[in-house]
Amino acid sequence: MSTFQDFKFNKQIIQAIEEAGYQTPTPIQEKAIPLVLAGHDVMGVAQTGTGKTAAFVLPILMKIKYAQGDHPRALILAPTRELALQIEKAVQTYAQYTDIRHTCIYGGLGPKTQIETIAEGVDILIATPGRLLDLYSREALVLKDINTLVMDEADKMMDMGFMPQINSILEVIPVKRQNLLFSATMPEKVVKLSEDFLEFPERVEVTPQATTAETVDQVVYEVPNLKTKINLLQHFLKDEEAFSRVMIFTRTRKSADAVYKFIARKFSEDAVRVIHANKGQNTRINSMNAFKNGEIRILVGTDVVARGIDVTLVSHVINFDIPLIYEDYVHRIGRTGRALQDGKAISFITEADIYHMQKIEKIIRMQVPMAKIPAGVDIPDTPFDEAQAIAREIDRQKRKENPDYKGAFHDKKDKSKGQGSKNNGKKNSFGKKLTSRKKKK
Secondary structure: OOOHHHHOOOHHHHHHHHHOOOOOOOHHHHHHHHHHHOOOOEEEEOOOOOOHHHHHHHHHHHHHOOOOOOOOOEEEEOOOHHHHHHHHHHHHHHOOOOOOOEEEEOOOOOOHHHHHHHHOOOOEEEEOHHHHHHHHHOOOOOOOOOOEEEEOOHHHHHHOOOHHHHHHHHHHOOOOOEEEEEEOOOOHHHHHHHHHHOOOOEEEEOOOOOOOOOOEEEEEEEOOOHHHHHHHHHHHHOOOOOOOOEEEEOOOHHHHHHHHHHHHHHOOHHHEEEEOOOOOHHHHHHHHHHHHOOOOOEEEEOHHHOOOOOOOOOOEEEEOOOOOOOOHHHHHHOOOOOOOOOEEEEEEEOHHHHHHHHHHHHHHOOOOOEEOOOOOOOOOOOOHHHHHHHHHHHHHHHHHHOOOOOOOHHHHHHHHOOHHHHHOOOEOOOOOEOOOOOOOO
C-alpha cells in the first residue's frame, strides 16, 4: 500500500485523513487495516507512536459507515481515561465528515452527562472498563448490538488489574463479534488473554515486542543518591533551548509532587505541571492540554500518563525513577521520538536500580549506554538512611535471584556508620532541613 486511497476508504474518511496531514500509512496500518476490513480477529503488536490507533479506528469507521439505531456497535476499551480521550480525539478527527456518533466514558466525573449523551444515540463507544460496567449496571447502556470489540494497550490493562472487569464485559456483549487486541508488549499474561479473547487471530507485529523506537537516543546516568538526581535534573533543565519540551517520570505520586515543587521553585510555576492518579480529572486534562499546546515546558507524572499523551515534539523523556513494571520503560520513552522526529530518553539509576535496568535491557534486547555525570554537577555524600535503604534493596534482589544468599547488608551498614551525623544542619534533596541521625549512646 502506497496511499490511503488503496484501502478503498470512502471519500469522507479520505478527506479527513488528508486534512490531518497524513499521506502514507505506517507499517502497522498497512498490515492491520486490510485484515480488519476483511473481518479477521487481529492481534497487533507495535510500539507506541507507530500509528496503531488509526490502524483500528479507520477500518471501524469504514465498516460502520453511517449513524444507525440508538446503541453502540463498536466498543473500544482503554486502561486509562487519558488514553480513552486520546482515542476519542482520533475518532473525532477521522469521522468529522461522517454522521457517525461517538462518545467517551470514564471515571473521575459524575455519570449524568455521559448517560445523557448515550441516551441520544451512539455508534462508537470508547470506555474505561470500570465506568462501562458502572453505566451498564445502571441500565444506562445497552451492549447487545456490539459487533466489534477493541482492546487497546492490553498489557497495561493486565498490569492495572482489569482482568475481572474484562471478563464481566465479555459476558454481557454478543459472542458473535470481531475482536481486535493491540499492545506494545506481549508478556505471558497478554498471550493468555489473547487465547481466551481472540478466535483464530491474524498476528501483526511490525517490530519485535518491546522494541524501542530507533528515533529515540537512550542514555543512563548512574547516580549515588537522590540529591544527585535532583542536581543532575536541574543541570539539564537549565538548557531551555535543548530541553524544550520535557516529560519527567517518577515511580510514585509523592515523588512526582516533590519533583514538581522543586522545579516550580527553581524555575517557574508557569513552566511545569504535575499529573497523577490523585489529581482531579479536569486538572489532568488541563495539564495535558497545556503541555500539548506548548503553554508549559515540563510535565511531571507517574506511569498513568505514559500511554495517554500524543505530542510529536517532546524533546526529552527523563526517567527520574526507572519503572518497576519493566514494559513501562518502552511506553515512557515512546513519548519522544514520535512521528519520525528525533528524541532523547535519559534515565537516572542508583546502585539499587542496576538490577532493574538490566531486566529492562533484556526486554528491549539492547544495552543502554552509560554516560558520565557532567562536570559541575554537585555529587554530595549519601545520607545514612538512604545508604541503608539501598543496601537492603540490593540484598533483597540478590536473595530473589539466589534464595541461599545470606546477605551483605550488615557489611554495608558498618561502612556507612556515622554518616548520619554529617547531615546536621543540611537540607534534604527537596530543600527541607534534616535533623541529626546520630544514635544516642
